Amino acid sequence: MRNNDDQISVRMLVLLLIGTVTVYVALRDPSMGVAIGVGAVVVALVHELLGK
Template sequence: MNNDQISVRMVVLLLVGTFTAVVALHHPAVGAAIGVGAIVVTLLNELMGR
């Protein structure tokens, strides 16, 4: 794996985490923004690692 793939992976994780946190902030029923963002990023990180 080269550095370009690592960079793209990190950008995707950050974008999805940010999007999820923004959605959670605008819709409080979804849950706490930091918790939801962290869970989504963690799951994506695990899935992309396989």
């Protein structure tokens, strides 16, 4: 499947959706938002360290 630069990818949509949900949760319950944020950073770091 060819990636077209003019179209937004499904991966980008999922990342934006997750970011939006995280911000919403952080505004409603700050401690839960911090936990989700830390978890997301840890997962991203492990993903980068282990290679794609």
